[in-house]
Amino acid sequence: MTRHLPNCSAGTHCCERVPGQFDRVCFGASRQGACTACGHRFDELVKLNETASCPKCGDPGSERLFSASAGVSTDRSRKRAAGVARRAAGKVKREKDHAQAVYERNYRKEHSEGG
Numbered sequence: 001m002t003r004h005l006p007n008c009s010a011g012t013h014c015c016e017r018v019p020g021q022f023d024r025v026c027f028g029a030s031r032q033g034a035c036t037a038c039g040h041r042f043d044e045l046v047k048l049n050e051t052a053s054c055p056k057c058g059d060p061g062s063e064r065l066f067s068a069s070a071g072v073s074t075d076r077s078r079k080r081a082a083g084v085a086r087r088a089a090g091k092v093k094r095e096k097d098h099a100q101a102v103y104e105r106n107y108r109k110e111h112s113e114g115g
Contacts, residue, residue, distance in 0.1 A: 032065040041065070 034041045036060035052055035053060040 005106055011072060033062040035059055036061045 011040050012016070031046055031052060033052050033054075035057060037059040038054060038057045040054055040056040042052070042055055044055065046052045048052070051060065052062055056063055
């Protein structure tokens, strides 16, 4: 069995064999970066908490870029998420209330006929 960290492309050298429960354990991830010296943008496989050096000029000073899919929480996005959660909770409540009403109706019907 192989266990990978998020953003790991299986089969790369970021995975190493560990005896025991898992055959391989990931210790790194692919990170997007931009060189501060030459401006080159790149994807580099690095260990966690390490910075990548530029593959073009070799400069160790690079800044980490975040992908467009990274979520940024804003007041608008929090309000939208809260609205979605409220609608979902309301739907669940209506379903539970309906199920309870059906149960009570059937209970009264069954117990009033024989009673």
